[in-house]
Amino acid sequence: MNDDDLTAVSPQIKAQILAEALPYIRNFHGKTIVIKYGGNAMTDERLKHGFARDVILLKLVGMNPVVVHGGGPQIDNALKKIGKQGTFVQGMRITDEETMEVVEWVLGGEVQQDIVMLINHYGGQAVGLTGKDGGLIRARRMQMPDREKPGQFLDIGFVGEIDAINPAVVKALQDDAFIPIISPIGFGQDGQAYNINADVVAGKIAEILKAEKLIMMTNIAGVQDKQGNLVTDLSAREIDEMFADGTISGGMLPKISSALDAAKSGVNTVHIIDGRIEHSLLLEVLTEQAFGTMIRSH
Ligand SMILES: Nc1ncnc2c1ncn2[C@@H]1O[C@H](COP(=O)(O)OP(=O)(O)O)[C@@H](O)[C@H]1O
Numbered sequence: 001m002n003d004d005d006l007t008a009v010s011p012q013i014k015a016q017i018l019a020e021a022l023p024y025i026r027n028f029h030g031k032t033i034v035i036k037y038g039g040n041a042m043t044d045e046r047l048k049h050g051f052a053r054d055v056i057l058l059k060l061v062g063m064n065p066v067v068v069h070g071g072g073p074q075i076d077n078a079l080k081k082i083g084k085q086g087t088f089v090q091g092m093r094i095t096d097e098e099t100m101e102v103v104e105w106v107l108g109g110e111v112q113q114d115i116v117m118l119i120n121h122y123g124g125q126a127v128g129l130t131g132k133d134g135g136l137i138r139a140r141r142m143q144m145p146d147r148e149k150p151g152q153f154l155d156i157g158f159v160g161e162i163d164a165i166n167p168a169v170v171k172a173l174q175d176d177a178f179i180p181i182i183s184p185i186g187f188g189q190d191g192q193a194y195n196i197n198a199d200v201v202a203g204k205i206a207e208i209l210k211a212e213k214l215i216m217m218t219n220i221a222g223v224q225d226k227q228g229n230l231v232t233d234l235s236a237r238e239i240d241e242m243f244a245d246g247t248i249s250g251g252m253l254p255k256i257s258s259a260l261d262a263a264k265s266g267v268n269t270v271h272i273i274d275g276r277i278e279h280s281l282l283l284e285v286l287t288e289q290a291f292g293t294m295i296r297s298h
């Protein structure tokens with residue numbers, strides 16, 4: 001169903017849906033909700049508009065949404081235009097100097113500004129940040145262990161791991177009416193920009209802000225088991241098993257690791273949800289509808 005079809009819903013059902021949201025609005029009032037908005041979830045124009053409106057609604061009812069966006073497919077498209085092919089190792093993009101320039105331009109420019117403009121268009125007050133702003137994300141070059149040669153590391157270029165997060169700028173914006181939109185670009189002490197996986201940034205930001213919820217919006221119904229069935233609930237032990245037997249691969253690797261780290265660090269609920277469902281964000285936060293995969297800390 002889309003927004004236009006809502007005219008067919010009876011007034012009683014509409015009122016019931018609104019009333020159902022009340023306890024959630026009360027419980028999450030003043031709480032921080034970190035939303036990882038994956039590049040794969042933002043490829044449909046209509047869904048993007050719905051997302052912007054959902055984020056504004058959460059802010060208007062008293063929650064503090066913080067958006068960390070991705071943009072993997074958008075970076076791939078930009079690379080294609082200059083005759084380059086994106087290459088990944090364990091879900092991380094190999095980032096040479098030229099790729100880093102593209103990453104900065106696509107994430108910090110195009111994708112971030114697109115989200116900011118959409119939210120502002122619908123009456124919200126979004127502010128775009130990269131890791132440089134207010135010293136938000138300090139990073140260093142990632143040491144990626146070589147799975148085939150234990151004890152050795154792979155050189156994947158300007159990919160960063162997070163050294164420290166300074167949440168002051170995000171807190172200042174949150175305390176006002178603003179909605180922070182964060183691009184996953186970190187900066188070294190030498191001023192070098194680093195490409196960081198957006199799931200990793202979202203998980204760490206959620207932890208540092210002591211978020212109530214971390215919601216990762218992606219392009220799949222949730223985590224799937226070996227047979228391809230949706231797993232609604234995942235424990236740390238089950239995750240270890242799925243990592244070991246290769247059930248989890250590619251972009252799902254950093255997503256699940258970051259989700260689990262956030263859950264273990266005290267983020268109350270961590271969900272991986274299907275961003276292709278219209279208003280999936282509102283459904284997750286404001287209704288008892290359970291969908292996607294919940295990641296548990298134990
Ligand atoms: N066990 C799994 N369950 C679900 N998806 C998986 C699994 N293993 C790998 N994936 C892949 O991970 C993708 C999601 O990660 P990614 O492409 O990085 O999304 P995003 O851009 O939202 O971060 C899925 O579309 C799927 O192809």
Ligand SMILES: CC(=O)N[C@@H](CCC(=O)OP(=O)(O)O)C(=O)O
Nearest residue numbers: 039070071072092093196197198
């Ligand atoms: C190091 C690394 O892999 N960085 C990612 C950053 C963007 C991202 O994470 O985007 P999604 O959330 O859409 O996958 C990349 O270059 O694709």
